[in-house]
Amino acid sequence: xxxxxxxxxxxxxxxxxxxxxxxxxxxxxxxxxxxxxxxxxxxxxxxxxxxxxxxxxxxxxxxxxxxxxxxxxxxxxxxxxxxxxxxxxxxxxxxxxxxxxxxxxxxxxxxxxxxxxxxxxxxxxxxxxxxxxxxxxxxxxxxxxxxxxxxxxxxxxxxxxxxxxxxxxxxxxxxxxxxxxxxxxxxxxxxxxxxxxxxxxxxxxxxxxxxxxxxxxxxxxxxxxxxxxxxxxxxxxxxxxxxxxxxxxxxxxxxxxxxxxxxxxxxxxxxxxxxxxxxxxxxxxxxxxxxxxxxxxxxxxxxxxxxxxxxxxxxxxxxxxxxxxxxxxxxxxxxxxxxxxxxxxxxxxxxxxxxxxxxxxxxxxxxxxxxxxxxxxxxxxxxxxxxxxxxxxxxxxxxxxxxxxxxxxxxxxxxxxxxxxxxxxxxxxxxxxxxxxxxxxxxxxxxxxxxxxxxxxxxxxxxxxxxxxxxxxxxxxxxxxxxxxxxxxxxxx
Numbered sequence: 001x002x003x004x005x006x007x008x009x010x011x012x013x014x015x016x017x018x019x020x021x022x023x024x025x026x027x028x029x030x031x032x033x034x035x036x037x038x039x040x041x042x043x044x045x046x047x048x049x050x051x052x053x054x055x056x057x058x059x060x061x062x063x064x065x066x067x068x069x070x071x072x073x074x075x076x077x078x079x080x081x082x083x084x085x086x087x088x089x090x091x092x093x094x095x096x097x098x099x100x101x102x103x104x105x106x107x108x109x110x111x112x113x114x115x116x117x118x119x120x121x122x123x124x125x126x127x128x129x130x131x132x133x134x135x136x137x138x139x140x141x142x143x144x145x146x147x148x149x150x151x152x153x154x155x156x157x158x159x160x161x162x163x164x165x166x167x168x169x170x171x172x173x174x175x176x177x178x179x180x181x182x183x184x185x186x187x188x189x190x191x192x193x194x195x196x197x198x199x200x201x202x203x204x205x206x207x208x209x210x211x212x213x214x215x216x217x218x219x220x221x222x223x224x225x226x227x228x229x230x231x232x233x234x235x236x237x238x239x240x241x242x243x244x245x246x247x248x249x250x251x252x253x254x255x256x257x258x259x260x261x262x263x264x265x266x267x268x269x270x271x272x273x274x275x276x277x278x279x280x281x282x283x284x285x286x287x288x289x290x291x292x293x294x295x296x297x298x299x300x301x302x303x304x305x306x307x308x309x310x311x312x313x314x315x316x317x318x319x320x321x322x323x324x325x326x327x328x329x330x331x332x333x334x335x336x337x338x339x340x341x342x343x344x345x346x347x348x349x350x351x352x353x354x355x356x357x358x359x360x361x362x363x364x365x366x367x368x369x370x371x372x373x374x375x376x377x378x379x380x381x382x383x384x385x386x387x388x389x390x391x392x393x394x395x396x397x398x399x400x401x402x403x404x405x406x407x408x409x410x411x412x413x414x415x416x417x418x419x420x421x422x423x424x425x426x427x428x429x430x431x432x433x434x435x436x437x438x439x440x441x442x443x444x445x446x447x448x449x450x451x452x453x454x455x456x457x458x459x460x461x462x463x464x465x466x467x468x469x470x471x472x473x474x475x476x477x478x479x480x481x482x483x484x485x486x487x488x489x490x491x492x493x
Contacts, residue, residue, distance in 0.1 A: 016052050016053065017053075019051075019052060019078065019080050020051040020052055020053055020055070020080075020081075022080075022106075022110070023051050023052075023057065023073075023075075023080045023081050023103075024051065024057050025106070026102060026103050026106035026107070027049070027057055027058055027099075027102065029106055030101075030102030030103075030105065030106055032058065032098065032099060032102045033058055033060070035098055035102075036058070036060055036095060036098065037060060039091075039094065039095070039098070040060060043091045045060075045085055045086050045087055045091055045092070045095070046060065046061045046067050046084075046085065046086035047059075047060040047061075047067070047083070047084070047085055047086075047095060048060075048061065048067045048083075048084040048085075049073070049081055049082070049083055049084070049099075050081055050082050050084070051080070051081045052079065052080060052081060057081060067084035067085055067086050068086060069084070069085050069086070069087065069088045069092060070082050070083065070084045070085075071083045071085070071092070071096055073096070073099055073100075073103070074100075075100075075103045075104070075107060076107070080103070083095060083096060083099060139264060139265075139268045140173065142264050143161055143172070143173040143261065143264060144173055144175070146161075146257060146260055146261055146264070147159045147160070147161065147173060147174065147175040147257075148175055149257070150175070150236075150238060150253075150254070150257040151175050151176065151238075153253050153257075154222075154238055154246070154250045154253055154254065155240075155243060156176075156238045156239060156240050156246075156250075157176050157177075157239060157240055157241040157242065158174070158175065158176030158177050158237075158238070158239045158241070159174070159175045159176065159236070159237065159238045159239075159257075160173065160174040160175070160176075160179055160236075160237050161173045161174070161226070161234060161235075161236055161237075161261055162183075162190065162194070162234050162235050162236075162237065163226075163233060163234035163265065164185060164194060164232065164233055164234055167184060167185045168182055168183070168184055168185070169182060169183040169184070169185060169187075169190060169191060169194055169234070169235065170182050176239075188210060189202065189210040189221070189223060190223050190235055190237050192210050193223040193224075193225055193235050194225065194232060194234065194235050195232075196225075197225045197227070197232045198224075198225055199222070199223065199224035199225065199251065199254070199255065199258070200222075200223055201220070201221070201222045201246055201248075201250075201251050202220070202221040202222075202223070203219075203220050203221075203245040203246070219240050219241060219242070219243075219245060220239070220240040220245035220246040221237070221238070221239045221240070221246075222237075222238045222239075222246050222250060222251055222254045223235055223236070223237050223238075224236045224254050224255060224257075224258040225258070226258055226261055226262040226265065227262055228262060228265070228266040228269070233262065233265060233266070234261075234262075234265065236254065236257060236258040236261055238250075238254055238257075307419040307420060307421030307422070307423055307434075308419070308420065308421055309417055309418070309419055310369065310370050310373075310417070310418065310419075310420050311369065311415065311416065311417050311418075312367055312368060312369035312370045312377055312415070312416075312418055312420060312433060313367075313368040313369055313377045313378045313380070313381035313413055313414070313415040313459060313462075314365070314366070314367060314368075314381075314413065314414050314415075314418065314433060314437065314438050314441035315349075315354070315364075315365070315366045315367075315368065315381050315384060315385060315411065315412070315413050315441070316363060316364070316365055316411065316412045316413075316441050316442050316444075316445035317345065317363065317364040317366075317385070317388055317409050317410070317411045317445070318362065318363040318364075318409060318410055318411075318445055318446075319341075319362045319363075319407070319408075319409050320408045320409065320410055320450040322361075322362045325407060337395060337407070338362065340395055341392070341395050342359065342364070344391050344395065345364055345388055345391070346364075348384050348387045348388050348391060349364075349366045349384055351384075351387075352368070352380045352381070352383055352384035352387070353368070353372055353374055353380050354366045354367065354368045354380060354381065354384055355367040355368070355370065355371065355372065355431065357431070357432050357433065358432065363445075365442075366381075366384070367420065367432075367433050368380045368381040368384070370420040370433065371420070371431065376462075377415070378413075378415050378458075378459045378462035378463050379462065379463050379466050379467075381413050381415075381459070382413060382453065382455060382459070382463050382466075382467055382489055385411040385413055385453040385489065386453055386467075386489060386491075388409065388411060389409065389411065389451060389452075389453060392407060392408065392409045393407075393408075393451075395407065408450035408451045409450075409451070410445060410446075410448035410449060410450055410451070410452060410454070411445060411448060411452070411453045411454065412441055412442065412443070412444030412445025412446070412447070412448050412453075412454050412455075413441060413444065413453065413454070413455045413456065413459050414437055414438075414440045414441035414444055414455070414456040414458065414459060415437070415456065415458040415459040415462060416435075416436075416437030416440070416456075416458055417435065417437060418433040418434065418435035418436075418437050418438055419433065419434050419435050420432070420433045439477075439479070440456060440477060440480075440484065441456070443475075443477035443478065443484075444456055444475070444477075444484070444486060447475045447477075447486065448488075449488075452488055452489075453488070453489040454472070454486050454487070454488055454489075455469070455486065455487050455488075455489060456484060456485070456486060456487075457484065457485035457486070457487070459487075460485075460487040463489075467489050467490070467491070468489070468490040468491050469487040469488065469489050469490060470487060470488045470490055471485065471486075471487050472486050472487065472488055474486065
């Protein structure tokens with residue numbers, strides 16, 4: 001006898017035993033013995049009932065009558081026992097009707113009880129699984145926990161979750177045997193389920209043309225699509241190598257596990273998106289005013305990686321004799337003053353539609369005209385410079401109790417073509433500007449006097465109709481053979 005035959009015979013033996021148990025319990029619960037006793041008082045008969053294994057279930061024997069006639073007892077098309085009676089008459093037919101009536105009623109009660117129990121198990125399974133899975137901290141552990149329970153509940157050998165990634169099915173989690181390949185959507189059995197959606201139970205893979213793989217190792221398979229809204233995002237695959245094939249009950253349970261898996265994947269997708277958007281907005285907020293952050297965050301790609309050439313205005317601001325002021329005021333006062341200084345200067349830059357590039361010690365670098373492109377970037381940069389000068393006086397007077405202001409800043413502004421963008425690593429947003437005109441702006445700031453705003457010639461051409469400027473002596477900067485024309489902004493905010 002081979003293993004398959006042994007399993008089938010063992011299964012048949014269990015079915016017979018289960019039927020026999022139901023048969024005996026139904027006769028007892030239905031009070032069949034009392035009903036027959038009442039009948040044979042008026043119509044003397046000998047009655048004897050046996051189950052499928054020939055064991056006595058009920059015996060009402062009249063000493064003068066032998067049970068010479070027998071009839072099969074059938075329930076739902078299956079023989080469940082045998083009735084022996086002493087007469088072949090209308091009386092024996094009535095006994096059979098009594099038995100059938102009792103069995104049918106008990107079968108209905110059993111069906112209702114089984115349906116209620118099955119529903120309770122499904123509800124209980126859903127809540128139990130949710131409670132267990134929620135204890136896990138990350139998606140991988142949660143999916144592993146889900147597959148572990150899926151295998152246990154369905155008495156399966158393998159279970160795996162696959163997601164669709166650019167029309168390719170990739171296994172992201174498994175229990176049992178590790179899948180050794182990927183599938184295109186539409187390829188093989190699981191690929192077709194991913195393409196068409198829904199679910200399917202396959203009890204004989206060897207006969208299915210869609211099956212790809214070691215077909216002899218799979219006795220039964222359930223494949224259920226994972227969905228987010230009306231979109232299929234993957235599949236849950238559960239397989240059996242040994243034991244009885246899956247049933248409709250297993251298909252119900254797999255549907256519950258698939259629903260939970262879909263939920264976990266979709267929640268993780270949404271959470272990852274929110275987290276990415278939060279990081280993106282936080283990074284943008286380091287450099288841009290809130291209204292500009294909203295503008296770029298609403299765009300699909302936001303601030304693009306890499307750089308591009310663009311005409312902008314660059315502003316540098318630096319505190320004059322910062323070391324001497326720090327020594328005079330002391331660390332507590334200077335730290336408090338610097339915090340207020342940087343906060344107010346940043347607010348002014350944002351108010352004038354500028355982009356905060358970076359703090360360099362006590363210096364500030366800002367860009368006007370990128371990434372928020374404005375035609376009047378030079379005017380905005382100069383206006384920001386004048387406002388910053390005015391605010392710096394108020395900051396020091398407040399910190400020094402109205403004494404003489406030793407706290408002065410110098411500001412340099414230059415306009416020209418630079419490379420702007422996310423210069424550096426894609427993992428770290430560092431929006432900045434580089435190029436010769438950035439260096440010139442820094443050199444102009446170094447040449448500015450305390451409390452002044454100094455601008456280059458290109459900037460002056462763009463703002464001379466808005467602000468009053470005064471041309472100064474040309475300045476020489478490192479790396480340049482010719483002196484640069486520079487102008488001091490007098491007024492005109």
